[in-house]
Amino acid sequence: MNAMRQPSPGGPGDAKPAAAPAQGKPDSAGAKKGGPSAGNPARPKRSRRSRTASEWQGKAYTLICVAILIVTIFSMVFFVASKGLATFFTNGVSVSEFLTGIKWSPDGEPPSFGALPFITGSFATSILAACIAAPLSFCAAVFMTELMPKFGKRFMQPVIELLAGIPSVVYGFVGLSVVVPFLRSIFPGQGLGIAAGAIVLSIMILPTITSIATDSLSNLPRGLKEGSYALGATRWQTISRSILPAVLPSMLTGVVLGIARAFGEALAVQMVIGNSPHIPRSLFESASTLTSVITLSMGNTVKDTVQNNVLWSLALVLLVMTFVFVGIVRLLERRARR
Amino acid sequence: MNQVMEIDRLNLHYGDFHALKEINLGIPEKTVTAFIGPSGCGKSTFLRTLNRMNDLVPGVQIGGSVKLDGQDIYGADTDVEVLRKRVGMVFQQPNPFPKSIFDNVAYGPRLHGIRDKSRLNDIVERSLRGASLWEEVKDLLGKSALSLSGGQQQRLCIARALAVEPEVLLMDEATSALDPISTLKIEELVRELKKEYTIVMVTHNMHQAARVSDRTVFFLNGELVEAEETEKLFSNPTDARTEDYITGRFG
Ligand SMILES: Nc1ncnc2c1ncn2[C@@H]1O[C@H](COP(=O)(O)OP(=O)(O)OP(=O)(O)O)[C@@H](O)[C@H]1O
Ligand SMILES: [Mg+2]
Numbered sequence: 001m002n003a004m005r006q007p008s009p010g011g012p013g014d015a016k017p018a019a020a021p022a023q024g025k026p027d028s029a030g031a032k033k034g035g036p037s038a039g040n041p042a043r044p045k046r047s048r049r050s051r052t053a054s055e056w057q058g059k060a061y062t063l064i065c066v067a068i069l070i071v072t073i074f075s076m077v078f079f080v081a082s083k084g085l086a087t088f089f090t091n092g093v094s095v096s097e098f099l100t101g102i103k104w105s106p107d108g109e110p111p112s113f114g115a116l117p118f119i120t121g122s123f124a125t126s127i128l129a130a131c132i133a134a135p136l137s138f139c140a141a142v143f144m145t146e147l148m149p150k151f152g153k154r155f156m157q158p159v160i161e162l163l164a165g166i167p168s169v170v171y172g173f174v175g176l177s178v179v180v181p182f183l184r185s186i187f188p189g190q191g192l193g194i195a196a197g198a199i200v201l202s203i204m205i206l207p208t209i210t211s212i213a214t215d216s217l218s219n220l221p222r223g224l225k226e227g228s229y230a231l232g233a234t235r236w237q238t239i240s241r242s243i244l245p246a247v248l249p250s251m252l253t254g255v256v257l258g259i260a261r262a263f264g265e266a267l268a269v270q271m272v273i274g275n276s277p278h279i280p281r282s283l284f285e286s287a288s289t290l291t292s293v294i295t296l297s298m299g300n301t302v303k304d305t306v307q308n309n310v311l312w313s314l315a316l317v318l319l320v321m322t323f324v325f326v327g328i329v330r331l332l333e334r335r336a337r338r
Numbered sequence: 339m340n341q342v343m344e345i346d347r348l349n350l351h352y353g354d355f356h357a358l359k360e361i362n363l364g365i366p367e368k369t370v371t372a373f374i375g376p377s378g379c380g381k382s383t384f385l386r387t388l389n390r391m392n393d394l395v396p397g398v399q400i401g402g403s404v405k406l407d408g409q410d411i412y413g414a415d416t417d418v419e420v421l422r423k424r425v426g427m428v429f430q431q432p433n434p435f436p437k438s439i440f441d442n443v444a445y446g447p448r449l450h451g452i453r454d455k456s457r458l459n460d461i462v463e464r465s466l467r468g469a470s471l472w473e474e475v476k477d478l479l480g481k482s483a484l485s486l487s488g489g490q491q492q493r494l495c496i497a498r499a500l501a502v503e504p505e506v507l508l509m510d511e512a513t514s515a516l517d518p519i520s521t522l523k524i525e526e527l528v529r530e531l532k533k534e535y536t537i538v539m540v541t542h543n544m545h546q547a548a549r550v551s552d553r554t555v556f557f558l559n560g561e562l563v564e565a566e567e568t569e570k571l572f573s574n575p576t577d578a579r580t581e582d583y584i585t586g587r588f589g
Contacts (some may be wrong), residue, residue, distance in 0.1 A: 223433025227495070230391060231446040231502055232423035241445070246436050 001241060068070050077319065083309055084316030089114070091306040098313060104277035106297075106307045113310050115290075117279045119317065122289040124194050125269060126262035129201035130255050136202070141213035142239060157214070164207035165173050165215050172271030175200035180272055187284045192274030195283035205258035212254030216247045249336035260325035264318065266291035290314050340367045342506060342536045343388060348402035350383060350392070357383050359560045361402070365506070372551035372568065373540045376583070379557040380541045385508050386560070388538065389425035390418050409435050423450060426504035430511040432491035432557035434483035435499070439466075439475050442483045442494055461501050469497035470527055489520025498529065500535075507531065507538040513546065525550050544584060548572050558581045 087093050093113050101114020140160065144152025179199050185190030224246060228238040266289075274286025275296055294311050301308040341364040350358035357380050366369050386392045387404060390411060403410045411421050411572050423446070433493040434442050443462040452458060462479070466472040471493040473519060477487070485496055499507060509528070513521040528537055528550050541547050548568060555565040556577075564571060564580045575581045 086486060221433065223431055224428065224435065225428055226391065226394070227433045227435065227498075228425040228445070229394065230389065230422055230429075231498065232419040232421075233449050234419055237449055241449070242435050 023147060070107035070262055078314050080312060080319055083312035085313075087306060087309040088312045091309055093310065093313075098310070102279055104293075106301075106310060111306070113306075113313075115278055115310075115314060115317070118288050118290045118293050118314060120279055122192065122263055122286045122291070122318075122321075123203055123272070124283075124287075125197040125273070126259045128194065128198035128283075129205060129262045130209075130259045132198060132202035132259055133206050134251070137209035137213050137254070138205055138244070140206075140210050141217050142243070143215055145217040146235075146239065146243070156291050160207050160210050162230050163203065168204065168265060168268040169271075171200050171204055172268035175268060175272040181282060187282075189282070189284040189286055190274065190286060191284065192272060193280060193282070193284045194273065194287050195291070196268045196272040197282075197287075200272055201262040201265060204265060204268065205261050208261055209251070209254040209258045210299065212257070213251055215245060217243065253332045253336070256325055256328050256332065260322060260329075263321055264323070266292065266295045270295055290318050294318075339374055341365060342367045342407065344405040344408075345388075346403045346405070346431075348384075348387065348404060350380075350387060352383075352395070352401040353397045357560050358387070361562045361567055363555060364565050365535050365536060365538060366553070368532055368534070369552040370528060370537045370539065370550055371516065372547035372554045373538070373556060373557060374544060374583070375557035375563075377542075380560045381557055382510050384557070385427075385510050385538060385540055388508055389427055390508070391422075391427065392588075393418065422496060423502045425506045425508060426499035426502060427508045428492070428495050428499055428510070428512045431515055432488055434486070434491050434494050436484055438480050438484065439486070439494060440479040442514050443497050443501045446498060450502060459549050462577060465497040465559040466494075468489050468500045468531070469493045470530075471497055472525065487520075489516050489523065490525065492516060492520065493527070496524070500531075504535065506536045506538065511540050511542060514542060544572070555584070558583070 040200040087098070088095050098113050098115050099119070100116055101112060102116050103112045103114045104117060105112055140156065144156050175196060177197050182191070183189075183193075183196055183199075187195075220243065224242055225238055228242040233241065269289055270292035273288060273292055275288050275292055276286040277288050277293065278286075280287040294314050297307075298311055301311065343365040345361055345363045345365075348358055348361040349356070361384060373385065375381055383392065387400060388411075392398050392400070404412060406421070406424065410416070435445060437445070443465050444458045447458060447461050452461070463472060463476075464523045465474060472491060474490060475481075475494075483491065486494060492515070494542060495505075496509075496512075513524050516524070519588055525546060528539065531537060532552075539551070551568045553565065554571045556563045556571065556575075556579075558579055564575060564577045566576070571580065572584055575584065
């Protein structure tokens, strides 16, 4: 997770001036606070006591913040879980039917709740998106650090970071008016589907993977490249045989983070995927994801009905998958450090 | 003696900074040549012109000529990759690749198109023996090179350089990051290697230069002050500046 936050404030050049004034403020504020109590030589005892008091205040303050955070997180997990599990325990839908069933008709007679089309849709779009974005990101990162560092730092990096800031509705809109017609003109079908979703998502996760790849490329030990060149390697041999293997572990972290982000993205995907609740037979046929079906259906259900609860079950699947992704990232990071 | 490398009126600029001034030097075959001189005098820079590693630094300008077996390595028809294969290099900091010991040594031969497993095995064993590392690592060839000690890593880097069968081996303060025992091992190794290779080494340790080199070259502020038989240079230097340096009066 660290890696995702690090690159966000522009290039290293941008980060410094931004950080300096930000650091200055709390410092001077702290000095003012400590001033009257610490700066009184006549009564050292009292000053010590008030210092421990302010120490306590600080501790209490941070503790409260942390407590609020933890309570929020846990209550959210609890809320989603209780609602989501109610489908199975209160409404009696079978778990295996939910996870493996392929028929989704919550309002049918009898209703059926097979979520497999959405689960496969989510996995297919996000993994495909990562497969498109990973090589692009690696090439972009190599370009920015190895081939044209000046141009990369000054132009490419801000542009790629800009991509991260574009709202997802814009991505969806562009996808709908550019990607979908393009796919429709080449492949059979409407153009809406997993392929369109994956393409839109791949652009959205490009910044995540690229910034992690760029970071790890610029943190490579200098000797690594020189060692390779000194043995008579060409530039391409050096990139493919010594740089790529060295950054692969952290690239993988970036890819998993990208998949996690793609997995959770709702709006843009929903706009281009077609939203039919079936497992599509091709990448160019209308499909659905967990997120798209939740956003589409949540307005049309009544609280505490099975139709509503089953949406929470879908959300629970999303939540669990997020945990899994975070776990994988942790694992990869620990392995890379060793 | 046969001169493997001949450097003629070499000048090098980093942008506006004149780092090497009119260097003339011959490097005889199968000898150890040591470069000494105060920090920043251009020893590394000069060493790196011998296998064109300076090409990687932006803004470098090089004039004059460096000949390897009579051919100008800065000439238009020189293949830099072939040159670097013929003139190998070991760096100050051990820099093994984050790969297995075997893959480190096999990296160079693989670059130059050797795929055959048994041939690679032979090369790896021969190179590791050449760097007197074989006995220590023969059972851990699959282990990561980063798990070796600093001294072992440096000998692995030497083995890696030997694996492409260079004619000249450049060593830039190859022992400065190592403990005395590893240093002695590498010095011994250098004396051994000069039977087959021409070695050029940069060192800050004048005792080391005296112990292992046949010829010593003294640099000062980008100029070559004196190049002599090691014994002669340390016992009876021609130039007063050399004498000041080796007697510790400055630098
Ligand atoms: N890439 C570079 N760009 C600009 N100047 C450089 C560069 N590399 C070296 N220099 C300058 O060239 C001069 C010689 O550097 P060099 O590294 O060759 O010295 P050295 O003799 O090897 O020193 P040391 O003993 O400390 O390793 C120094 O003044 C250094 O500042
Ligand atoms: Mg140096």
